[in-house]
Amino acid sequence: MNGQTAIIIGAGPAGLTAAYELLNRTDIKPVIYEATSDVGGISKTINYKDNKMDLGGHRFFSKSDRIMKWWTNILPLQGEPARDDILLRRDVPLSSEPDAPDPQKTDKVMLVRNRLSRILFQRRFFDYPVALNLKTFKNLGLMRIAKIAGSYGRVCIRPIKNEKSLEDFFINRFGKELYMTFFKDYTEKVWGVGCDKIRPEWGAQRIKGLSITRAVLHSLKNILPRDVSIRQKSTETSLIERFMYPKLGVGQLWEEVAEIVCQKAGELHLRHKVTGLKLQQGGIVQAEIKDQTTGRTTTRTGHYFFSTMPVKELIESLGQSVPPEVKKVAQDLIYRDFMAVGLLLKKLKIKNETKLRTINNIIPDNWIYIQEKDVKLGRVQIFNNWSPYMVRDPDTVWIGLEYFCSRGDELWSKCDADFAEFAIDELANIGFIDKADVLDSVVIRMPKIYPAYFGGYERFDAIKAFTDKIENLFLVGRNGMHRYNNQDHSMLAAMTAVDNITQGIKTKDNIWAVNTEEQYHEEK
Numbered sequence: 001m002n003g004q005t006a007i008i009i010g011a012g013p014a015g016l017t018a019a020y021e022l023l024n025r026t027d028i029k030p031v032i033y034e035a036t037s038d039v040g041g042i043s044k045t046i047n048y049k050d051n052k053m054d055l056g057g058h059r060f061f062s063k064s065d066r067i068m069k070w071w072t073n074i075l076p077l078q079g080e081p082a083r084d085d086i087l088l089r090r091d092v093p094l095s096s097e098p099d100a101p102d103p104q105k106t107d108k109v110m111l112v113r114n115r116l117s118r119i120l121f122q123r124r125f126f127d128y129p130v131a132l133n134l135k136t137f138k139n140l141g142l143m144r145i146a147k148i149a150g151s152y153g154r155v156c157i158r159p160i161k162n163e164k165s166l167e168d169f170f171i172n173r174f175g176k177e178l179y180m181t182f183f184k185d186y187t188e189k190v191w192g193v194g195c196d197k198i199r200p201e202w203g204a205q206r207i208k209g210l211s212i213t214r215a216v217l218h219s220l221k222n223i224l225p226r227d228v229s230i231r232q233k234s235t236e237t238s239l240i241e242r243f244m245y246p247k248l249g250v251g252q253l254w255e256e257v258a259e260i261v262c263q264k265a266g267e268l269h270l271r272h273k274v275t276g277l278k279l280q281q282g283g284i285v286q287a288e289i290k291d292q293t294t295g296r297t298t299t300r301t302g303h304y305f306f307s308t309m310p311v312k313e314l315i316e317s318l319g320q321s322v323p324p325e326v327k328k329v330a331q332d333l334i335y336r337d338f339m340a341v342g343l344l345l346k347k348l349k350i351k352n353e354t355k356l357r358t359i360n361n362i363i364p365d366n367w368i369y370i371q372e373k374d375v376k377l378g379r380v381q382i383f384n385n386w387s388p389y390m391v392r393d394p395d396t397v398w399i400g401l402e403y404f405c406s407r408g409d410e411l412w413s414k415c416d417a418d419f420a421e422f423a424i425d426e427l428a429n430i431g432f433i434d435k436a437d438v439l440d441s442v443v444i445r446m447p448k449i450y451p452a453y454f455g456g457y458e459r460f461d462a463i464k465a466f467t468d469k470i471e472n473l474f475l476v477g478r479n480g481m482h483r484y485n486n487q488d489h490s491m492l493a494a495m496t497a498v499d500n501i502t503q504g505i506k507t508k509d510n511i512w513a514v515n516t517e518e519q520y521h522e523e524k
């Protein structure tokens with residue numbers, strides 16, 4: 001492998017993992033081309049006036065020991081309490097390593113954070129995933145609880161035998177009444193289409209191991225002593241109670257990996273977009289790259305090619321070498337886009353009525369799913385609770401409002417100022433904030449963040465069959481595989497691709513198998 005080069009398209013988790021693995025395990029030189037001006041993809045952190053904002057929070061937790069060790073090799077686990085741990089006198093699991101970092105003295109550290117996600121529905125908070133406890137019964141009322149129990153009992157006796165849609169998937173696991181209450185409207189807000197139009201694979205990848213039965217068993221387990229380790233091996237991933245998190249946001253880890261790659265003789269070219277790939281005798285031999293700053297186009301030869309670009313763009317970049325039927329499937333692939341508003345506030349109007357202590361007694365959630373039908377808002381993140389070091393002034397509240405949209409639609413077409421005002425109005429209307437407490441705002445747009453499980457997806461096997469025959473091409477990452485993967489799944493796919501190169505494995509089946517086995521599933 002001496003003198004060989006791997007062209008890596010995209011500097012997100014999958015691309016950077018592939019580069020890191022190649023440098024540490026082979027003599028292949030990775031050359032990364034990233035179309036944007038920063039690294040991390042959707043796992044990036046935006047720095048706005050020294051307030052750090054993640055695009056969709058990413059909990060650093062995986063059932064894969066390989067991934068957990070990889071993360072802590074880059075950023076070691078904290079050995080001393082963080083700022084809020086000290087102020088609140090909060091006990092957290094600390095690393096026992098003798099040189100474990102102190103987050104008060106260094107930035108290169110993973111924090112241990114408590115997990116809390118809740119649903120806001122009918123202006124009331126519910127646990128996420130929905131817990132069958134007294135609070136839930138009180139919020140929903142006995143009549144609705146009876147309907148939920150009855151519909152779940154019916155589906156346990158007579159489940160839908162052939163799940164054709166995401167709606168079938170949800171009903172089989174939660175019953176129709178709970179599906180209609182908590183899953184239908186929110187999922188349709190995310191995707192913009194009905195659950196009956198979405199393939200069931202989305203549910204299988206995101207919440208395969210969760211059902212009412214699992215939720216009940218978890219509630220019963222809470223009576224017993226808990227697993228306080230960060231591994232939580234015996235806990236269903238959607239029900240974990242703590243996770244690791246970089247001190248300065250999710251993007252900090254990927255910025256660190258990018259720096260390591262460059263120090264070890266890898267190349268990283270930002271604002272360089274791969275626009276063409278030359279296919280010759282069953283393999284790719286050359287990439288055409290456009291420098292987005294100068295407009296100049298160059299070519300680069302390579303021995304291996306890792307693609308994390310959207311599959312639609314990959315097929316287009318291969319030009320006339322693609323069969324017409326494969327081109328048609330790619331053209332029909334659909335993506336959902338994303339807009340986020342960062343809001344800096346004096347305080348929140350909504351009160352902390354939990355027993356969990358926080359700085360300034362703000363609500364303790366990492367994020368909140370907004371199930372209210374009268375707003376388009378999807379989720380709210382509270383960055384103070386992800387890491388106290390992400391907020392410049394600890395006496396302010398720094399939050400992120402998440403919207404799901406499609407380029408060109410009503411939301412995407414709003415200018416930044418109008419969109420920020422729209423988001424502020426929605427948050428005020430549901431009683432979350434007082435508009436007078438808004439200090440500042442910023443709008444972030446991210447295209448093609450969610451590969452859709454409808455449109456051309458039903459015929460995706462045609463693309464997979466075509467690309468799998470290209471021996472030196474490896475599709476990895478969320479957009480690269482057109483699969484709703486989390487960080488750890490994207491990383492495992494990249495690692496598996498490098499495994500195949502080092503072991504001479506030609507098939508791509510084991511790469512596609514990542515995130516189809518239950519032990520890899522986690523909630524993002």
